[in-house]
Amino acid sequence: MTFKGTSGTRSRIVEVDVLRAVALFGISIVNTVGVSGMPTVEAGGDPGPAYWVYETFLHQRFFPIFSFLFGVSFGLFLDAAGERTNNPRLVMLARLGFLVPFGALHRLLQPDEVLLSYAVVGIVVLLPASFLSGRAVLGLGAVALAAAVLVTGGGSMLIPGLFLLGYAVQRYGIEKVLSLPVRRVAVACVVGFLFAVVLNGWQVGSGSESGSRLAAVAGLVTAATYMAFIVLLLRSRARGALGVLAPLGRMALTGYVGATLMIVVAGRFMSLEEAPEYGAAVSLGVGVFVVELAFSSLWLRHARYGPLEWVWRCLTWWKVLPMRRRRDRPAER
Template sequence: MVARIVEVDVLRGFALFGISVVNAVEGSGAAGAGDGAVYWGYETLLHQRFFPIFSFLFGVSFGLFLDAVGERSRRPRVVMLARLGFLMLFGALHRVLQPDEVLLSYAVVGVVVLVPASFLSGRVVLALGSVATAAGVLVAGGGSLLIPGLFLFGYGVQRGGVEGFLELARKRLVVVFVGAFLCAVVLNVWQVGSGSGVGARLAAVAGVVTAATYVIAILLLLRWRARGLLGVLAPVGRMALTGYIGATLIIWAVDYFVEVSDYGTAVALGIGVFLAELAFSTLWLRHARYGPLEWVWRCLTWWDVVPIRGQREPLGGRSSGGGGRG
């Protein structure tokens, strides 16, 4: 059995936090309002800064799941196609409430791009992912056209050994973080100065670099005493499907009864929704192996009733290591 990796779950939980806040803002009348400090703080720190992380991790998870399926099925790609096919169903239903949702796009790109890429070597996949991501940023201006490249890049990292990526020496991670942080600051200041919005190449580059900076920062913090604190994100990261769709339902319900029209209220709503998801995930996984929608998805994938109770995986899964190598 392929064990879970705590860093991947923590990163996914962190990405869901940002996505919950962004969806709350985008679902209200606050999005795009004004050009002051609050607006640009949202544009440079939150908007399109977590979507790249989520997409990258989908590629990583694709590889991890394919490896796990390979241990129990002679046709792992057929199982993966079934999994992605049912994800299309989740996405189509979710899109009724959230027109900008990504699950349907993820499933389609997974079938069209990731499954064929599984026949290629890890180095080729990583190279293709790098080129496609650069093209998505520089040519297409980001947005949903980043998905194929980030999927391939994440899958390429997994194929090359995600543990090796997560176990990079601390000094090397610090150097990479400093470089990424400085680039992110310059690009975000430039974005504000130029007034570049969604769809602009500069905004797309700034978004991807800022997302990379966040990932490296989380990996560094996991090497130090913040590991225990950040570990609380792992449960919601394990229940990403439940959390993503559940957040939409909560935000939709709140917006139905309460008018949310300013950034402060929308951000507070997003944070509150995420905290509710975090509490629910933590409590749920004390008694179950999978989240509610994750369990339904797994049952549909295998066309069988998969046990949901019984022996549980530890909430944090296993660490990749990297306990502080210099």
């Protein structure tokens, strides 16, 4: 049984927010390497174990989770908008359209940022897919994901397939998926772990870097295993502790952009661009995540939305919405 932030038919699904926060954890570390310009290996040198730990545990392992959850959130928002207006797709078009300037501005600091791509793919792929059946969306998502791996070796080309799969899961019923018997989730965890070990070991043994088909498949399997493991923990006594992550998941846009700003500022003092310093990069990424988590927890004690989420929502609905939190009102999607 899923647990929610507050009662109400449109309360936040805490599990989704926790998963999104976990994705931001890995992304904060990976973006520390990218934004700071840190070289991943010494010029002409052997990659070394630190490089392969980064490649197999972090790089392209959390981005698929973030993208998959965007598809889930697309469906959740579209359903919620349908209860407030007769033109929910028009509202969604506005929502995705206003994500474009967020992404364009963010790209000035982070060339590899995904918000702009998310907005465009959301408009071009997800909106048309909303007219299809859930089964058709699932099939298209599987085909698009397989094609991206086979033709391009993954990367940003995985986004359409991951979006569609996330939306298909939401159409099927995200609560049903999150409420699967613990035994099934545990089996999925074990199977995923075994496949991930084999694929990541194969990637290291063959020296396959990101951009290869093997690395793309290993990344997807590892990401799926991470998600299954978190869902399993959320069905255990650990769910209370993991619930602490939910506020950051609710403020993912603010957290994602804010992390870049913090990394840019910190990078001026750490000189990570000079040599591969994985210990320093991971420490900075974890530190950024902790700051994000603390800020989101404090902010949402008094506000209904994160700062950027509020601006985005006001633009979407084309009106100024109340920001101050009301204790008797459930958090909205």
